[in-house]
Amino acid sequence: MFAVDGSCSLMPISRTDLADYNYFLAIARHRNFRRAGLDLGVSASALSHALKGLETRLGIRLLNRTNRSVTLTAAGEELQAAISVPFDQIEQAVDRLNRFRDAPTGRIRINVPSDAASLLIGPVLPAFVARYPDVELDVAVSNHLVDVTDGGFDAGIRYGGTVPEDMIAQRLSAEIRWIVVGSVVYLERYRAPAHPDDLATHRCLRFRIGDDSVYRWEFERGDEEIAVAVPGSLTFDDSRAILEALIGGAGLMYAPEPLVAPLLASGAIRQVLDEWAASGPGFYAYYSSRRQLPTGLRLLIDLVRELKPLGL
Known part of the structure; x- marks a missing residue:
């Protein structure tokens, strides 16, 4: 710290300050008290209390907090930029001690x-x-x-x-093979598709991927490649949920082969469009x-x- 006369007056940093700076960095990284608390293994209320104490000791507001958002003030951004690297270096040094x-x-x-x-x-x-x-x-x-x-x-x-x-x-x-499967109940009720185009007349269990788009089923046979936007009234964002609908006969599923291998082995489901199965990363x-x-x-x-x- 600098004294009023311009001379340098160093103020020791307490262990409380170090802990609170670490809490501040977690909050700044997540922009959310609950997620920062999960990261650090402490409650959101404890983080809030620590942050208020740090701001009081510094005499500066570091965060702007509302019910919906957490943003950094200009001072908070400057503090984050200044102390992130030293704290990362400390974390890395401690981790390197594992070899001993x-x-x-x-x-x-x-x-x-x-x-x-x-x-x-x-x-x-x-x-x-x-x-x-x-x-x-x-x-x-x-x-x-x-x-x-x-x-x-x-x-x-x-x-x-x-x-x-x-x-x-x-x-x-290894690469993962993607196949189309249906339950015995479903395939007894509906004729199995012989070509990816036949899926237009089937009930398909659709999957919403990470960017919230509905996945197009991809097929390969020799040099042919086809991507089909399949019809279906059921859309999921978790393949484990699709399995229940699949087994119950609600429709066909496009699945990574390892996920459905036990059901195939048990005879509960059957593969269709075998020659069109595609492999992906x-x-x-x-x-x-x-x-x-x-x-x-x-x-x-x-x-x-x-x-x-x-x-x-």
């Missing part, structure tokens, strides 16, 4: 779609917990496309074709190129690549 421990520690947050949660991450979690019991893993399951950096996540997992170009990506699975982990890869995240990626629940 008998067992890694830390907390990582990842954002994954429901298919990846059940087919890719779920199968490796027992082994991950057994090997790294002191690493805390927070998995947010969402089929909406999110900015993992702004959302406070260490990484995301998505199908290869949807990974943001400015991110580092690591492949976690598998799952990739992606994370910011601007930050060091946390130890826990590296260990999780390595384990998925080791166990290969969806091939590689």
